[in-house]
Amino acid sequence: MRRTSIDRRGLLAVSLLVVLGGCSASKDSVLPHGDSTMLDIWNQETDGGAGGSQASRRLLDARQSLRRPLTSTDISREPNVASAYTRSAAIEIYRQFHRLPNPDLVMYVFPHLAGTDPVPVPGYTTVFPLYQRVQYAMPGERVEDY
Structure with a gap:
């Protein structure tokens, strides 16, 4: 009877060649580098913080067009908006997260014997x-008092 699967020794030899072939590459062939330093690359990509390139100028113009000055209604509305989430003594006293009811159960335990040496235990509640x-509860989920 002839085996149709790959011989284990052949599989071992192929995997060994693959592993050794991966180790034969040098660092310079895998990660080539030029004459530029990291500082040169940074300055080239970010314009050195000068903001003088055309792309950064267009980005700054787009941001400026999205900005708008605050109107008088925005200024008058601001304290009311902030008071909804700002901590104060009044808000600290008021509970936002109410406890859900958790009723107490009263159970009577009948007199019994307990332990490996049967010790009598009197009945108790x-x-x-x-x-x-x-x-x-989440805020606003339960409004009635318990």
């Missing part, structure tokens, strides 16, 4: 919350 964690 315990209280625990229905939900494991305290849940909070």
